[in-house]
Amino acid sequence: MSSKKGKESEKGMIRGGQVKKGETYCPECDGRIIIKAPRLGQKLTCNDCRTRLQVINLNPLELDWVA
Ligand SMILES: [Zn+2]
Numbered sequence: 001m002s003s004k005k006g007k008e009s010e011k012g013m014i015r016g017g018q019v020k021k022g023e024t025y026c027p028e029c030d031g032r033i034i035i036k037a038p039r040l041g042q043k044l045t046c047n048d049c050r051t052r053l054q055v056i057n058l059n060p061l062e063l064d065w066v067a
Pocket of ligand 1: 026029051
């Protein structure tokens, strides 16, 4: 029995909330980025602003600019 009694219907809680694994936001343009099977140190390019990013944290999934 798993009963989730949370306010998950609230929209607009992008930051600070729990994010699904593999889903995060670009630190540059706030565009949504979905990564399948993210790995620490994985590098990618934002589709919106073409910024080069890399995975710096997995739980929660976080991206940062490539140094
Ligand atoms: Zn971006």
